[in-house]
Amino acid sequence: MNDISFNTRDCGSCPIRHRAVCARCQPDELEQLDAIKYYRTFEAGQPVIWSGDPMEFVSSVVSGIATLSQTMEDGRTQMVGLLLPSDFIGRPGRDAAPFDVVAVTDLTLCCFRKKPFEDMMEKTPAIGTRLLQMTLDELDSAREWMLVLGRKTAREKIASLLAILARRDASLHKKPPRDGMSFELPLTREAMADYLGLTLETVSRQVSALKKTGVVELQGKRRVTIPDLQALITETGDDVDGAPIV
């Protein structure tokens, strides 16, 4: 009862899902879960919710990728989060979404209506505790990203993004990252630029530059191979043993 799992790293493809929860919950709680849980799917490019909209559910990513971003009146946009499978979306206790959420690939969310979810949180404090841990992790990641945005060069920014994507891709497949690993870039050059506070041209140039130096290899425009992880990490400018930015 005190280690209910919220995400796929712990319990399967859907956080708080029927099976994962029922293994540890009372039958009556299980009933309630069925009543308040549902799936939603979005096509690549579709908005999930706009900043300021009332948000009647909390959810987590089952499959696909979504971004969290803000846009200024003149169109400048900054991505503030990348939501991969097992990530949580939503704010128990809040009514309005603070940022835009957009599906960048086809996306499936496992949603819980907010009010019943909050009731469940109240009855099962372990959920709140787990949510606090996840939120603290996200906060640390956000703060680490502030260093990237505020102080790193374009080249270091690209290397940092690739390092994160490599790390998360590895953890998604439950393998440690290793030399020679390769993964699909889920983001367009423009989306990468929005994440890094750059223009898409600069992203393109710096990716090419890293390729020319042999730090990364490209198969087509979207598949990346990292021949030497250490070399990539050196390019990020971080400490060798630096804290992984999720």
Add this chain to the structure above:
Amino acid sequence: MNDISFNTRDCGSCPIRHRAVCARCQPDELEQLDAIKYYRTFEAGQPVIWSGDPMEFVSSVVSGIATLSQTMEDGRTQMVGLLLPSDFIGRPGRDAAPFDVVAVTDLTLCCFRKKPFEDMMEKTPAIGTRLLQMTLDELDSAREWMLVLGRKTAREKIASLLAILARRDASLHKKPPRDGMSFELPLTREAMADYLGLTLETVSRQVSALKKTGVVELQGKRRVTIPDLQALITETGDDVDGAPIV
């Protein structure tokens, strides 16, 4: 019992303090509190804790100001948080501090030993709930700051910082911000630069520029008057009715 307050906005100068808690807690909880609570003071400039250090307490700011920051090997530093009175420091459930914490003015913290605090959280779920809310707020602030770091011009960055400081100074004195308000700049130009991802020279120039345009007035180098709040907000580049960044 379900709205225990953590900070001065709600209950006085010390979050979770004796008086604030005892008004709503059982006597036996109170006993325990006395045993696990203590104050620490730091002089301006002193470090509170370094990134990676084991952290045996959680705490919150009673008076003074501290910064949360990261430094790269070559000395580039990025401030990732500004801790004002009532802000919480620490991570229940974590052992190592993720960032450097430094007192920028004389500082008093109200500390709780971590283990007993975690026990208390377990016995009193309202504390965890409150902590989750506070952490969600911090996460939103961090993400809003990412827009500042990633997409704003130097001038907009300075305006954004001044707007935040004005807002927080007002809320500290429990007044709404108003035209003509003035407040003390708690940060050196260098610290402002570290917060904004700029150099101190650029900060100095842009502050002067805002002064020349009449957006702010300066009494000495550290006291700022905002004759027209709306004008300042316009300079930030944010929506007029934009979500306040803390």
Add this chain to the structure above:
DNA sequence: GCTCAACTTTGATCAGGATCAAACAAGACA
């Protein structure tokens, strides 16, 4: 008062990344 240190301002120059512009690549579809 003077001296010293810490902080701030101002100036001159440089460079990294933005901007503007055009060509290229690859898939979707008729």
Add this chain to the structure above:
DNA sequence: TGTCTTGTTTGATCCTGATCAAAGTTGAGC
């Protein structure tokens, strides 16, 4: 097959903010 669309690369030029350098300001301590 050709056309269209979307995404990417590459080139030329510009500009914001960094860098290097020096002078100005303020307050503490004597």
